[in-house]
Amino acid sequence: MSPGFASRLSRWMPKLAVAPxxxxxxxxxxxxxxxxxxxxxxxSRLLPxxxxxxxxxxxxxxxxERWHVALVNLGIFSALFIGVGLALGLFLAILLDQKIRAEGxxxxxxxxxxxxxxxxxxxxxxxxxxxxxxxEHLVRGxxxxxxxxxxxxxxxxxxxxxxxAGVWQSAGFVMALFLAGLRGIDDSIxxxxxxxGATLPxxxxxxxxxxxxxxxxxxxxxxxxxxxxxxxxxxxxxxxxPGFATDMPATFMxxxxxxxxxxxxxxxxxxxxLCTVAAIVVPYLYSExxxxxx
Amino acid sequence: MKPATLHRIAIWSVLLLFAAFFxxxxxxxxxxxxxxxxxxxxxxLLDLPNGLDFSAWRKAWSEACTGTDCGGLKPFFxxxxxxxxxxxxxxxALGAVNGYVFAKxxxxxxxxxxxxxxxxxxxxxxxxxxxxxxxxxxxxxADSIWGLVIVHVLVGLATTTLFFRNYYVxxxxxxxxxxxxxxxxxxxxxxxxxxxxxxxxxxxTLIWQFTAIWNDFLFGVVFSAGDAKPVTxxxxxxxxxxxxxxxxxxxxxxxxxxxxxxxxxxxxAGKYFVRGLTAGAVKG
Numbered sequence: 001m002s003p004g005f006a007s008r009l010s011r012w013m014p015k016l017a018v019a020p021x022x023x024x025x026x027x028x029x030x031x032x033x034x035x036x037x038x039x040x041x042x043x044s045r046l047l048p049x050x051x052x053x054x055x056x057x058x059x060x061x062x063x064x065e066r067w068h069v070a071l072v073n074l075g076i077f078s079a080l081f082i083g084v085g086l087a088l089g090l091f092l093a094i095l096l097d098q099k100i101r102a103e104g105x106x107x108x109x110x111x112x113x114x115x116x117x118x119x120x121x122x123x124x125x126x127x128x129x130x131x132x133x134x135x136e137h138l139v140r141g142x143x144x145x146x147x148x149x150x151x152x153x154x155x156x157x158x159x160x161x162x163x164x165a166g167v168w169q170s171a172g173f174v175m176a177l178f179l180a181g182l183r184g185i186d187d188s189i190x191x192x193x194x195x196x197g198a199t200l201p202x203x204x205x206x207x208x209x210x211x212x213x214x215x216x217x218x219x220x221x222x223x224x225x226x227x228x229x230x231x232x233x234x235x236x237x238x239x240x241x242p243g244f245a246t247d248m249p250a251t252f253m254x255x256x257x258x259x260x261x262x263x264x265x266x267x268x269x270x271x272x273x274l275c276t277v278a279a280i281v282v283p284y285l286y287s288e289x290x291x292x293x294x
Numbered sequence: 295m296k297p298a299t300l301h302r303i304a305i306w307s308v309l310l311l312f313a314a315f316f317x318x319x320x321x322x323x324x325x326x327x328x329x330x331x332x333x334x335x336x337x338x339l340l341d342l343p344n345g346l347d348f349s350a351w352r353k354a355w356s357e358a359c360t361g362t363d364c365g366g367l368k369p370f371f372x373x374x375x376x377x378x379x380x381x382x383x384x385x386x387a388l389g390a391v392n393g394y395v396f397a398k399x400x401x402x403x404x405x406x407x408x409x410x411x412x413x414x415x416x417x418x419x420x421x422x423x424x425x426x427x428x429x430x431x432x433x434x435x436a437d438s439i440w441g442l443v444i445v446h447v448l449v450g451l452a453t454t455t456l457f458f459r460n461y462y463v464x465x466x467x468x469x470x471x472x473x474x475x476x477x478x479x480x481x482x483x484x485x486x487x488x489x490x491x492x493x494x495x496x497x498x499t500l501i502w503q504f505t506a507i508w509n510d511f512l513f514g515v516v517f518s519a520g521d522a523k524p525v526t527x528x529x530x531x532x533x534x535x536x537x538x539x540x541x542x543x544x545x546x547x548x549x550x551x552x553x554x555x556x557x558x559x560x561x562x563a564g565k566y567f568v569r570g571l572t573a574g575a576v577k578g
Contacts, residue, residue, distance in 0.1 A: 013480035014399035021388045021451055022407055028422065028448040029414040035425035048428065092312060095305050108564055109313045112320070115560035115567060116553050117509035119526040123533045123549045124319045127326065127542050128339065138338040172316065176568055222574075229418050232511040236530055250512075253420045258516060263424060270420040281416040289409050 033274065039267035046261035057268040066244050067269065070252040073159050077248065078227040080163045081170075085223055086216070088167065089174025094204060096175070097182045107179070110172035118169065122236025125165040126152065129237075155245035158238050162246060166233055170226065174219055181215035182208065221284055228277055249273050327351060327547035334542050354547035360531040367548050369521060370528030374508055377439050377524055381446035382503040388447070389454020389499065390492065394484055396455065397462035398470050408459065414452035423516050430517060437519040445517060446507045453506075454499050457573055461495035462488065494566075501563055502570035505556050525552045 040058070043051040061067050092110060096103055113121060128134045131150040139147040151157035185208060193203050231250035238246040240255065247255070249269055257266030318340075326334060327350050328343035356366035396408045426445060427436060435441035465488065473483045514524040523531075529552045533545045560567050 010479050014395045015401060017391050017480065018395040018404075018407070021392050021455070022411060024448060025411050025414055025451050028426075029411075029417065029452075032422040032425040032429075033417070036421050039424055048424070092309070095309055098305055100305065100309065106309055106313055108561075109316050111564075111568065112557065112560055113316065114571065115505060115556045117511065117526050117556070119509075119511045119530050120549045120553045121319070123529060123545060124323050126533070127546060128319060128322055130542075133335065133542070134339055138340060141338045168316065168319065173571060177572060180572055225416065229420075231420075232526075235511065235515075236533070239534060250418070250420055253423070254512075254516070257424055267424055270418070270423070273418040274421045277416060277418050278413075281413070285409060285412055285416070289405065289412075 036267050036270055036274075039264060040271045042264050042267075044263035044267070046263070048263055053264070057264040058272075061265055061268045061272070064265075066247060067249075067252060069244055070247040070249050073246060074228065074248050076159055077163055077166070077230065078224060080160070081166045081227050082220065082223045084163070084167050085170055085174050086219060088171045089219070090178050090209075090212075092171065092175040093178035093182055094208075096179060107172075107176070110175050112172070113169045114173045116169070118230075118232035119236045121165055121169050122233050125161070125168070126237050129161050129164075152238065153242055155242045158242060158246045162230075162234055162237055165237055166227075166230070169233070170223065174223070177215055177219050178212065181212045185211055221280060224280055225277065228273060323546045323550055326543050327354075327550055329543050331541060331543060350541070350543035351547040351551070353541075354532075354544045354551055358532055358541070358544050358548065359535065360528055361535065367525060367528050367532065367551050370523055370525040371551065373439060373518075373522060374525040377442045377446070378504060378507045381443045381450065381507050382500060384443070385447045385450035385454050385503055386496070386499050388451055389456075390458045390489070390496070391484070392451070392455040393458025393460075393462050394488055396459045398465070398467070398488070399480070408455070411452050411455060414449065415456060419449065419512060423512075427517060436517065437522050439518075439522050441517050442513055442522070442524065445513050446510070449513075450503050450506070453574065454503065457495060457499045457502070457570070458492075460573065461492070465491060494569075497563065497566045498570045498573065501559055501566050502574065504559065505567070505570075508556055528552075 038050065039048055041052055041054060043049060043053045043056075096106060100106065129149070129152040130136075131148075131153060136147060136149040139149070151161045189207060190203060193207055198206070229250055230248055231254065234240060234246055234248055234251050235254075240247045240251045244252075244255075249272070253266050253269045253273065256262040256269065322339055325341070325343050326339075328345075328347055329337070329341075330344075330347055330349070333341070333344055354367055356368050357364060358366045360367075360370075392411075396404055430436040430441045430445075433441075435444065469487055470483055473487055478486065508524075509526065510524070511526040511530065514527040515530070518524065518527065529548050532548050
C-alpha cells in the first residue's frame with residue numbers, strides 16, 4: 001500500500017465508518033416515508049397497486065366515522081394523559097424533594113411500570129377493570145352492593161380506562177424527569193426566598209415551577225409523542241372496542257392496513273400521524289441542534 | 295405534636311398512598327397467578343392466594359393455548375431472546391461508531407446527517423409499516439426472527455447514535471488530539487481510548503435497547519407470523535382469545551413471565567435504566 005493511499009484512506013475513514021449506518025437509516029426513514037406517501041395516493045386495497053387516485057384516500061379518511069372517533073379519542077386521551085400525568089408527576093416529585101427518608105425505595109416503586117411492556121400492563125388492567133370479577137366485584141364485596149364500574153365495556157367510558165392505565169404507567173417517568181429538574185435548581189435562591197419570609201408553597205409556585213419550564217417542555221413533548229403513537233395499550237386493554245369505541249389513529253391504521261384490506265386508507269392515516277408528530281418534533285429538534293452548536 | 299411533624303406525616307401518607315396505587319396492580323397480578331380458578335371466581339381481587347400454587351405458571355409457560363396451538367408462552371419467550379440479543383448488540387455497536395464520528399470527527403454536513411437520522415427516533419412507526427412489510431417480503435424475511443432483528447436495528451440506530459453522540463461530546467477533544475499526535479488512527483483511537491471510557495453509556499444503551507425491543511408489540515404483531523412471534527404477541531393472543539372459559543390466573547402468570555426479564559433488569563440496574571429514560575427525553 002502506498003503511503004498516499006493510506007493517508008487518503010485515513011482521512012476518509014470517519015465518513016466511511018458512518019456511511020453504512022446513515023445510508024440504511026436514510027433509506028429506512030425517508031425512503032419508506034416517501035413510499036408510504038405514494039401508497040396513500042394510490043388505489044391500494046388488499047394489495048398495494050400504484051394506480052394514482054390523488055387525494056381520494058384522504059377524502060374518504062376524513063369522511064369515515066371511525067377515523068373521527070379515533071381523532072376524538074386521541075384528543076380525549078392526550079389531554080387527560082398529558083394533563084394528569086404532568087400534574088401527578090410534578091406533585092410526586094415535589095413531595096419526594098422534601099428530603100424524604102427512603103426516597104430511593106419510593107422512586108423505584110413509582111417508576112417500575114415504565115420497565116414493563118404496555119401489553120403486560122394492559123393485560124393486568126384488563127383483569128382489574130373486569131366488571132365481573134375485578135374492581136366492581138371487590139367493592140361490592142365490601143358491602144356496596146350497587147357499586148358499578150363497567151367502564152371497560154361501556155362504549156362511552158372505555159377510553160377513560162385507557163387513560164387510567166396510561167397514567168399509571170407513565171406518572172413515575174414524569175416524576176423522575178421533574179425530580180432531576182428540581183435537583184438542578186440552585187439552593188441559594190430558595191434559601192434567599194426563605195429568609196425573605198416566603199412560604200414553601202409560594203416558593204414552589206413563584207420560583208421553582210417557573211424555572212422548570214424546560215423540563216415541562218420536554219416532558220410534554222415525550223408524552224404527546226407517546227399518546228399519538230399509542231397502540232399497544234389499546235390493543236391489550238380493549239383492542240379498540242367495544243365496537244370501535246376506543247380506536248385511536250394507530251389502531252385505526254393497523255386495522256385498515258392489516259385486517260380490513262384498505263392499504264391506501266391505512267397509508268393515508270399513517271401520513272396524517274406523521275404530519276402531527278413532525279409538527280411537534282421538528283421545531284424541537286431544530287432548536288435543540290441549534291442550541292447544541294452554540 | 296409539632297406542626298413540622300404533622301407536616302411530615304401528611305407528606306408520608308400521600309407518598310405511601312401513591313406507592314400503593316403503583317404496587318396494587320403488581321400485587322394483583324402475582325396473587326391472581328397463584329390462585330386456582332375456583333378462588334379467582336369465588337374470592338375478590340385483593341385476597342391473598344390460598345397457597346403457593348404454581349400450576350397457572352406451569353400452564354402459562356408450556357400448556358396454555360394461543361389461537362390454535364397449545365404450547366404455552368415458552369416458544370414465544372425464546373423467540374424474544376433470539377430476537378433481542380442480536381438486535382441489541384448490532385444497534386449498540388453501530389450506534390457507538392456513529393456517535394464517535396458525529397461527536398469527534400465532524401465533517402461538512404455531519405450535523406445535518408445527525409439531525410436527519412435523529413428524526414427516526416421520533417417518527418410514528420406506522421409510517422414505515424406498509425412499505426417495510428413489502429421489503430421484508432422481497433428479501434424473504436417476512437415472518438422470520440431475522441426480519442424483526444433488522445427492523446429493530448434500523449429503528450434503534452437513531453436512539454443509540456444519539457446516546458453515544460451526547461456522551462462522546464463530553465469527552466475532552468485533547469484526548470483525541472494527543473493520540474493523533476502519537477500516530478494513532480481513527481479505529482485505534484476508538485478501540486484504545488474511546489471505547490474503554492464508554493462503560494457507563496454502553497450499559498445505559500444496552501439496557502435501553504433491551505427494554506425497548508423486548509417490550510415491542512407493534513413490529514411483532516405486524517412482521518411476524520406462525521412460529522416467529524415474540525412474547526408480547528404470544529401474551530396478547532393468549533389473553534385475548536375468546537374461549538369460553540377464561541383463565542385469569544393463567545393470563546396473569548403469562549403477563550408476569552413476559553414482564554420478568556425487563557423487571558429483573560430494572561431491579562438490578564435501575565440507575566442505568568433511569569439514566570436511559572432521561573437521556574431519551576432530554577435530548578441534545
